[in-house]
Amino acid sequence: MTMSVSAGAARDTAAYGGFVDAAGGVAAIVLAVIGLAGVKPEMMVAIATIVFGVALLVEGGAMLSEYVRIVFPSGSGAAAMENFGGVGLSAHFLVGAAGIVLGILALIGIASITLTSIAVIAFGAAMVLSSNSVWQLHELKRMAMLPAEGQPVSGSAILANEMASESAGALSLAGLAAIVLGILAVVGMHSVVLTLAALIALGATLVMTGGSLSATVVGFMRSADQR
Numbered sequence: 001m002t003m004s005v006s007a008g009a010a011r012d013t014a015a016y017g018g019f020v021d022a023a024g025g026v027a028a029i030v031l032a033v034i035g036l037a038g039v040k041p042e043m044m045v046a047i048a049t050i051v052f053g054v055a056l057l058v059e060g061g062a063m064l065s066e067y068v069r070i071v072f073p074s075g076s077g078a079a080a081m082e083n084f085g086g087v088g089l090s091a092h093f094l095v096g097a098a099g100i101v102l103g104i105l106a107l108i109g110i111a112s113i114t115l116t117s118i119a120v121i122a123f124g125a126a127m128v129l130s131s132n133s134v135w136q137l138h139e140l141k142r143m144a145m146l147p148a149e150g151q152p153v154s155g156s157a158i159l160a161n162e163m164a165s166e167s168a169g170a171l172s173l174a175g176l177a178a179i180v181l182g183i184l185a186v187v188g189m190h191s192v193v194l195t196l197a198a199l200i201a202l203g204a205t206l207v208m209t210g211g212s213l214s215a216t217v218v219g220f221m222r223s224a225d226q227r
Contacts, residue, residue, distance in 0.1 A: 021062065024055025025206030032199040041192045042113070046106035048199045049119045053099030055206055056126065060092030063133055095126035113192060117185035120198045124178030127205065131171035174205035 028048045035044030102119040106112040181198040185191040 021055050021059040021209070022207045024051055024058060025203040028052045028055065028203035028206070029200050032196040032203065035196045036193065036200075041196065043107065045116045045192060045195050045199065046103050046112055048196070048203075049103035049106065049116050050100050052123060052199060052202060052206070053096045053103060053119070056092050056096030056099065056123070059206070059209065060096060063092070091126040091129040095122045098122055113195070114186065116195050117182050117191055119182075120178050120185065120195050120202070121182035123202050124175040124182060124198070127171045127175030127178065127202065129175075131169075131175065170205050170208050174201045178202050 028051045031044045031048035031051065035041040035048070099119045099122060102115045102122075106115045106119075178198040178201060181194045181201075185194040185198075
């Protein structure tokens with residue numbers, strides 16, 4: 001009974017983490033658009049950087065809780081964690097924390113343009129490194145909860161599969177785009193505009209991955225309930 005409650009709590013944490021992550025992506029997009037509209041752009045880019053860093057931390061925590069819940073009961077241990085997204089999740093935590101620090105420094109006026117541009121480059125690199133993490137998490141859950149022979153796969157599980165597959169490619173593309181835009185911003189080419197544009201692209205991708213994570217967790221929660 002206790003194990004069942006703990007598993008349910010872990011699933012809820014991951015599902016809500018995906019929703020919060022998506023909300024963070026939306027907030028970053030809104031702030032970046034406001035900045036592009038000319039409303040205190042340097043302040044908006046700093047705040048959007050902080051928000052995005054927090055969202056990365058939330059996503060990393062949500063995904064880590066799911067990896068741990070699936071892998072450790074199977075006895076696979078830390079080696080399995082390294083094979084299934086360990087590097088990507090580490091990048092989420094480290095880059096998320098670094099982005100928050102850089103955003104705060106930029107907000108108080110310390111080399112605002114340079115620091116936010118560097119943060120965008122780091123965000124893009126983290127996205128590229130973690131591009132397969134949602135897909136790998138989905139595959140782990142699928143293998144752990146294969147339906148019995150002759151039992152149909154639920155529609156929610158099929159939807160989660162499609163979303164996880166599409167999010168991996170989107171993460172790579174958005175990450176590479178952010179790296180390029182961040183480098184151009186660092187060298188002084190329309191720095192604020194390019195950094196805000198990169199944050200919009202990253203925020204949109206974060207909305208997709210947050211939705212994919214929630215769909216993956218909720219989809220397999222329903223599959224488990226039906227078994």
